[in-house]
Amino acid sequence: MNVLRSLQFKLLLGIFAVLAPLVAYLLYNNFYAIHVVREKVASSNGDLVDMFIQSKVDQVLEDTGKYLLTRAGSDPDVMSLNLFDYNDGEYQLRKVRIINRFRDDLVLYNTIDTFFVYARNARDLTVTEGSSERLAGFADWLDKNDRSANSRWTVFPNGSEYGLVTTVQASPDVILGAWIDLGSLLEPFRQLNLGGGGEVTIVDAQGRPLTATTLTEEGLEYIRPRLAQLDSDYLLLDEPSGKRLAVGTKSRLSDIRVLVLVPEQNLLSRLPFFLRAAWIIPIGAALVLSLYVLLLKRVLFTPLRDLIRGMRRIIQGDLNFRLAEDRSRELSFLASTYNSMADQIKQLRIGIYEQELLVKKAELKHLQVQINPHFYLNSLHIIYNLATLQLHKNVQKMSLYLADYFKFTIRTHRTHVTVGEELKHIRNYLEIQKMRYPDQLDYEIEIEEPWSGQPIPALSVQPFVENAIVHGMSMDGETFRVRIQAKEHPEDPERFVLTVSDNGPGFPPEYLEKLRSGRYAEEGEGDHIGIWNVIHRLNLYFGDRAKIEFANGPDGGDGDNGLNVGAQGAVVRLVLPLAGDISEGGDDHVQSAYRG
Template sequence: MNIIVRKKRTLRYKFFIGFIIVTVPLILFLFYNNYYAMNVVREQVSQSNSNLISTQAAKKDIAMGQTVNYLLRQVTNNPSYPNLLTLSSYPEESGDYFFAKQSLLTSFEQDQGAYKEVDTFFVYLDKPKRLITSQRTYWEIERYHEVLDAYMADAKSRKVHEWDILETDNVNYFVRIEQVPGSTAFVGALIKAEKLIDDLNTASSDSGLEQLLVSNAGVPLTATTLTNEDVANIEDSLKKPGSEAYRKFNRSSGLGYLAVSADFEQAPIHLVAIVPENNLLKQLFYFQWAIYLIPVLGLIVILFYSIFLKRTLLKPMQALMSGMRRIMHGDLSVRLKEGSSFEFAFLIETFNGMAGQISRLKIDVYEGMLKKQEAEFKHLQAQINPHFYLNSLNIIYSLSSLRKNDLVEQMTEHLADYFRFITRAHREFITLSEEIDHIANYLEIQKLRFPDKLAFEVDLPERYAGCSLPPLTIQPFIENAVIHGMPEGERLYVISITVKPLQDGSGDCEIVIADNGRGLSPEKLQQLQTGMAEEGEGKGAGGLGIWNVKRRLGMIYGNRADVRFSAGDAGGTVITIRLPIDSDNEGGNNDV
């Protein structure tokens, strides 16, 4: 939370927020203006297209109504009415049938010029089943017979007194039939669906407008580039309520289109016109580019202004703050270059002078601290040396009294090695193998003191034998384990020392000291872990030795070294020492 608060108080953040406050409303207004202009264009073009197809649909609707009136006249008092009765009353071979047919065809041929949308007028005789069309050529007669024979022969599916949709594989038609009263004859008209939109195709060929006839069931009746999914999307969009003259939909290709429609009164169909939305916006091309270009130009201006502001204000200020942070972290050698402006030049000159004064003062203080730490370090080393001399002498005396000369010799040998190590404890570093050998001598002495009650194990890989560490780093923990951890009774007390690499990839190692003894209370473990155990707490190495080790490791390695305390899974105590691998100090010092 503090980081967020600090960022909000920076000049960079405030300049950015100011830019947002000024430019965002302007950009939003420009985009709203553009959006409003595009909607106006959509509305105007869609209204124009709607008027166009409404006029076209009304025109074709009137033509279909006129065709219906013509058919009704044919089956009532029209001069053709007697001919229709003759056709249904006489056989095809009779002369009356022939003359009635020719008269009727002549009448159809003369009248069809007034009904340009009609492909053919026809007469169908239900008994016997005969079809007479107004076409003269063989191919036309065959084509319309193929279309009408099956439709007229099915008395259940054909519809009388209304326009019906006749769907074929290639072309769709509209058919209207009227029955001649008092006979089995029918008079009808056939209109190809494409003819109802031919005029509109001619008028809209250059505008990108595409139109099609669609049945009220949603089936396209004229040729179209739309898929069935596109047609379904159009029908769904047209059913949605809205005040606009158009409806928007997306084709399966992902392109946006606008659709308008007009219904027919004579037939269960409606005329649909669609136009690509991109075509409508061609008129706004330059205006759109201007709208998009203004924010870009604004960003470019802000970018150059930001660069200028960064060079003149933010960069010198950032350099000054960076220098202050480096001094705060202890780098007193930092010096800043003088700025180009008078104000920053004065600040930087003052800063450099203060840094120099602090550096000289800190050097003096640091030299005094080094002398104090060196004296403290020598004192801490001296505190570690005389721990168990009296106990060792008592053991030798006891063994001598019991005339166990072999054990006296062994004890003397281990004690001599122990003293030899102590004489070298003034060195700053020794090897890990030397520390382990010293611990082994100490434990061998303790085994003579506690026969059959103490054992120890050491696992020291060869790669870590020459690693450096301060003298008596591990030994105080072993001594503390022997003095305070040994269990009561006859149970064997085992102390193990394991050296292994850390798993964090740092290359350092850790020394794990574990025992199966009495262990420590949770409160004591918590005190040791958090560093709350005071100097001198406990007896022998129990408090002072551990405190000395942690103090020395902190003085030498800082936070690179670490000592952790925990309870063992099977009882006892586990101590883990993190030891940095310092190649400069490897090998220690072999002088005696």
Template sequence: MFRRSIKSQLIICFFVLMLPVDAFLIVNNGYAKDVVRLKVSETYRNTLDIFVGQTDRNLQQINDYLYKMSVLDSDAGLLMSFPYGSDNYVLTKIRLQNKLNRDIGFYNLIDTIFLYRENDIIFSTTAPNADKYRSTQQLLKKDVRQFVDQAVSDQMLAQDKWMLWHDDLVAGSDFLLKLSEVSPGLYMGAMIRVADILDLLSIQWDYGGIGEGAIYRQDGDRLRERLGVPKQESGEGVALDQVRLQEGRYQTVTDKKSGKRYLLMNRPSGMADVTVSILVPESYLLQGLSYFQKVIYFVEFGIVFIFALYLFFIRRMVFKPLQQLIVGMKKLSRGMLDVRIKTNQNEEFIFLANTFNNMAEQIKTLKIGMYEEQLRAQKMEFKQLQAQINPHFYANSLNIIYNFAALKDHDSVKRMALHLADYFRFIMRVNRDSISLGEEMRHIENYIEIQKFRFPNKLSCSVDVPDHLQALQLPTLSLQPFVENAIIHGFVNRRKPFLVEIVGRQFSDGRQSFLALTIRDNGAGFAPDVLERLNDRAPLPQTESSRLGIMNVVQRLQLRYGEAAAIEFGNQGEEGGAAVLIRLPLGEEAGIQPEGEVAHV
């Protein structure tokens, strides 16, 4: 029912129309974001490729320098030929020290250059103060042997690859290391702090909210931040300890602490086992799209708001008058003929309301006319029934009186005349529509007593009607025609005593109380074809004109009570005899509580 209403169809149509629009806006918004990410990532990727490529070229130049020093420098080749501590050894060492001090200034990335042989280290560093110089000296004394062993075991001496090393003695802890073998037992190496590379990277990426640069190991662990710059002051301060170093243009990651989303681009170095990454906040990338998104939300909200106003207007101008019309029609269908509709919304509904009111008035007039016509039909049926009963019964009664008079049985004549007078007195004064059940029983008693004069010692009647039901009102002559029909058609075996039983009970179906009256006899019962016609309310053949009285009763009860009244005809099975069950509805004014259910015939 909800799906068929105009209101529900309007709402469904609105959402059907709006869903494609919303889907288009959402898809378009997502497409715009993807385009921005793609274009920005291409620009940033090119810059990242340039930075990593330049860094790799610097590392390669340092490799070339180490190779030339190892192969071409005469002092480096002669150092191992002099005994340790000799004058020539010391002079050669001094010349090498001067060369290292000179050459370290040519390479911006180099932090320390050193020569190592057993028990001796020659190095030069860009340390700005004495503390850093001492820390570098301590690092070399402590770890240089491990540098050599690691390079030999990993076969890094003959390769261009740089090793990644970690030690807290170096500011920033992480640094790149490259070793070259000058001669057996003599090694030359260079150290580059990762923090220095990050400094160069931060010039481009740690500016305001543009993004942040970072360097990761190949396993995804992030290396230390720039020297002297707290993490919260370095760009966005992204706390991404682990990232997926996957290939591709870009990937989207989320900071676990802040919940912010970032565009991550990776570029592995060809000279060291590190990956340079840049992180760009999506808020910076999509800052121009936020206004467009707000416009989309505003448009959607505006459409919903306009539809709500439109629905309110439609409800007031259409739905409300239409609902009044529907309620009025429902009341009219339930028999509430006084219902009227008042509306002044618009010309169309004023016309519908006036038409409805005129129709209701016509139905009311028509129903009153039909009711009056039914009353007139009931009276005519009743008068017709009286006309059919009186002449036939009157002739038989006179014959009985005549026979008793001829036999000079004066007592029987007096009793017969008394019962006959009461019988016809009842017939003549029953112009009213209803009588009490007690009055109907007394009329049946007079009729039975008159019939007993015709069939002495052969006819009897048993009445079982509680006293509290005697005052109930029912249509006049509702039972007597059935008793008369039983005697006329059931009492065919005149040798066998004939018994007529009348039983009255009250019952309820849970919603309404009913009076059930049963008239049964021990006679021949109904013929099958007659029984079928009676139950189907079909016309009886002309030969069954004597049963016209019970058909008149059926019609009068249907006119009076409608579908609430019921009459069932049947036979009593093996015992024989006819049975009639009459069910009449009781009004609340009866005031009698139900006693139980009554079985059907």
């Protein structure tokens, strides 16, 4: 289907649609001209055969018949021959006079081979030329057939030859007649210039050849049922030696038909162009079309294919592919435009990447400075209360923790911190909360040295610690414990795990399902902006290599966390990729393990 819609297919189809009718028209004209030549030659030869039949054959046959009738009615010897016996001298004398007159008149009828007289009572057959043995069996034929009336010229076989015989009954026992060898009837037709392979032959009413012919049995079988058609049309015989045109005319005084066979090659010998054009036109058209297709492929299809390939390379992200300049002005313009467009897209893409990096950096800084104003107000309120109670050392301690906390959060120029720096900041946060809830909060931070130098986005852990205190700690007198731990991933050596767990009531089932399904990442959820903030920054920084898992108690995979969480307690696991020790300088690393 794509091939049918291609420009190449449509152009070739258009060329074929224009060229095919022209070739068909030329071929039609060519074959029509050949047909006209056949018609004209057939008509010309048919007219010529008609003329020969009428003027040479039928005229001789008609004149001979009249001559025999005249002799039968006016010659006293013929009329009285039956009055004498065969052995009577008068019979022989009269017969000799009859034959001599026939011989004298034979000069006027040179087409006639012989005249004859037949005395039926004596079974005596006498001919003017040759011996009576030439017409052996003719006497029996005359006895068996009723010749009382003047008859047409009849075909009579004489051995391997055939002849035409006509008879006139002069008296009950005396018959006069004439014999014509069919071969002699063809003498006038041999004047026709039929060329090599052409011939003239005579057939009877059943299509049986009466003279020598080169017609094959298949040709005769084709002609026999179509003899009547030859009176107004021609036949085209397809023989092993080639095609021959057959025309013929029937004699009106006998049952013979003269066939003239003319080789088609001779017919078209005067039209060599039309004969060759029948083969040259389609071959030439195919050659021209092939050359034109090759030319189109070189000057149009190949540059278009390169252009399409370049477009596909751009779609795939390869902006380094360039087109070669073409000699054609239009295609050269397309190539230069494509190359210029590719350069502009490449520069634009680089600019977009740079802009996206700037936007991400700005977004990271913006997310990094998102803080909870309630924490600051509560911290200032604690300092105020401590100052009112004149607990000056606690005021100093609180002020230092708060100063370190502020120092960490307002460093917006840093896109990442180390795990050690993040946990030190969380320690300041937890110390501030402990001063707020001195007997109700405890915490534990465990970090091994290999993981303290791993870079992570700033404030990636604090929102989960803050959520644990806000949502997990109760005022019923039981100490709320928070544990933060960094360790290797049990299955993937290329990643490590940061775990935040507590001994509180854990996540409500519906809330846990929401967290696990990822709907917490909807920024519009106002209460969950901290979680969305962390997830968004982790995606910006690590892509899909980082993930967060939520669970309750042992379901988190930590078992007994040492804080006696029992079957409850919220567990948050941050699975992060290893990225090497990328500390940007700053505060000292957290100790390998310290307890608040």
